[in-house]
Amino acid sequence: MMQRPGWDTAPPDVDLRGVWTAVAAQVWRRRPGPAERLAARLLRSPGLARALVTTPSLLLGWVIASVAVLAAGAAATLETGTPYVALLAPAFAAAGIAYAYGPGIDPAWDLSQSMAVSHRMVLLVRALAVFALNAAFGLAATAASVLAGSGTAAAVTFGWLIPMTAVCALALAAATLARSANVGVVVGMAGWGIAVLAGGATAGRFPVLTDSALILPCLAFAACCALIAFYATRSPRGTS
Amino acid sequence: MNIEIAGLTRRFGRNQAVAGVDLEAGPGVFGLLGPNGAGKTSLLRMMATVLPPSSGRLRLLDRDPGRYGPRREIRRRLGYLPQNLGYYPSFTVVEFVEYFALLKEMPAARVPAAVAAAVERADLGTKPKRSCAPCPAACSAGSASPRRS
Numbered sequence: 001m002m003q004r005p006g007w008d009t010a011p012p013d014v015d016l017r018g019v020w021t022a023v024a025a026q027v028w029r030r031r032p033g034p035a036e037r038l039a040a041r042l043l044r045s046p047g048l049a050r051a052l053v054t055t056p057s058l059l060l061g062w063v064i065a066s067v068a069v070l071a072a073g074a075a076a077t078l079e080t081g082t083p084y085v086a087l088l089a090p091a092f093a094a095a096g097i098a099y100a101y102g103p104g105i106d107p108a109w110d111l112s113q114s115m116a117v118s119h120r121m122v123l124l125v126r127a128l129a130v131f132a133l134n135a136a137f138g139l140a141a142t143a144a145s146v147l148a149g150s151g152t153a154a155a156v157t158f159g160w161l162i163p164m165t166a167v168c169a170l171a172l173a174a175a176t177l178a179r180s181a182n183v184g185v186v187v188g189m190a191g192w193g194i195a196v197l198a199g200g201a202t203a204g205r206f207p208v209l210t211d212s213a214l215i216l217p218c219l220a221f222a223a224c225c226a227l228i229a230f231y232a233t234r235s236p237r238g239t240s
Numbered sequence: 241m242n243i244e245i246a247g248l249t250r251r252f253g254r255n256q257a258v259a260g261v262d263l264e265a266g267p268g269v270f271g272l273l274g275p276n277g278a279g280k281t282s283l284l285r286m287m288a289t290v291l292p293p294s295s296g297r298l299r300l301l302d303r304d305p306g307r308y309g310p311r312r313e314i315r316r317r318l319g320y321l322p323q324n325l326g327y328y329p330s331f332t333v334v335e336f337v338e339y340f341a342l343l344k345e346m347p348a349a350r351v352p353a354a355v356a357a358a359v360e361r362a363d364l365g366t367k368p369k370r371s372c373a374p375c376p377a378a379c380s381a382g383s384a385s386p387r388r389s
Contacts, residue, residue: 017360024365025356028334040348047342054331054339107326108340113290115343116315 043125043172047117052125067137124175124184128168135161167192241266241302243287248296250282257282260296281323288320316345332369334359 032040032049039049106112112119138161170191175184243265250258258279272280285291286298289305301317303310328336338355346354359365 020365021356021360022353024360025352028356028359028369029352030335030338045345046348046351047345050339050342054335107328109326110285110290110322111320111325111340112343114288114315114318114320115340116312116345117343118312 039125045117045121047115048121048125051117051122052129120182120185121175124168124172124188128165128172131161131165131168135165138162163195164192167195242300244297244299245287246297248283248286248298249294250279250286250291251294252282258286258293285322288318288322289315290320290322312345329371332371333364333367334369 032046033053036049036053039052040046043049043052112122142158167188171184171188173184174187175182178184241264243263245261245263248258248261248263249256261279261283272284274280282291286293287300289300289311292306298305300314303314305311305314328339331339334355337358338351341351341354342348356365
């Protein structure tokens with residue numbers, strides 16, 4: 001631990017405080033890891049990258065929640081044949097994101113609201129990270145289920161998790177280019193809607209969905225996600 | 241002019257928290273005094289771009305905070321210490337100040353020096369790696385240092 005020198009003991013022509021501050025800046029600085037550096041480069045924002053990798057209340061929760069939901073959903077699907085994972089996993093993830101970032105939940109919410117980096121951008125980045133993680137788990141489950149002779153995990157992974165990740169990535173890319181999270185949300189939701197409708201129109205040939213009975217629930221889900229995102233990141237207008 | 245306000249109002253449902261405030265302020269130090277419920281916090285939150293006004297005209301640093309681009313520029317230069325500042329218990333004093341410096345879009349190369357200066361200015365240089373959890377006042381002082389509102 002550094003011991004700060006006494007300012008009064010320094011010769012009058014020595015800026016001891018300035019020297020100390022410069023040394024402290026180097027000693028205290030936190031070197032970003034490879035993941036944070038990569039995220040900062042991709043997102044063109046060190047602040048967003050830091051918000052992603054040091055998310056105070058989410059980092060461990062993402063992994064635990066994703067594993068728990070996917071494992072429980074896969075078990076239920078195997079028993080009943082109903083794709084609970086496809087319907088529930090992204091919903092839990094999206095709701096988890098929304099409710100982990102908002103007034104009354106984020107302890108520094110009021111301060112965050114006054115930051116230049118939009119809280120909706122932070123939300124989009126976190127959403128992409130969660131869905132990408134879910135897709136990675138899905139791919140692992142697919143590999144395992146192929147070995148076991150089951151195609152359930154593959155259907156869920158390629159029919160739902162990967163498309164959802166792609167939609168989040170699309171939304172984030174649009175938001176990054178437009179420097180507006182609202183643009184990203186609109187583009188992402190439009191992309192998701194078009195993909196689902198196109199999947200229904202081509203009788204399951206589009207990879208988003210293979211069961212046309214799920215189109216309406218999926219559209220409802222997409223709308224719910226958008227509502228949750230907007231609700232969790234809204235600026236109160238005279239009613240709160 | 242740093243702050244230009246004309247006819248600013250803010251309603252919360254049926255309650256009118258701020259009723260037609262007119263105010264102009266340039267550089268300097270100002271205090272806002274009033275009894276409980278007078279609307280001081282709501283007015284400050286509007287001036288911090290956290291709360292949009294219900295009606296009226298608000299300009300900060302010669303910009304319109306109602307539009308995304310100007311609001312972002314305002315927020316880069318604005319310092320704001322909320323009335324109820326929460327902390328991330330897993331963050332140290334330095335990490336907390338650094339996190340919000342990055343969210344404020346301060347150039348990454350300038351962040352370490354700015355953080356060290358802010359922590360030093362708040363006289364927290366002897367405990368920079370201390371967690372925010374047991375000493376919330378430390379983080380409060382640290383984040384308050386760069387304020388310029």
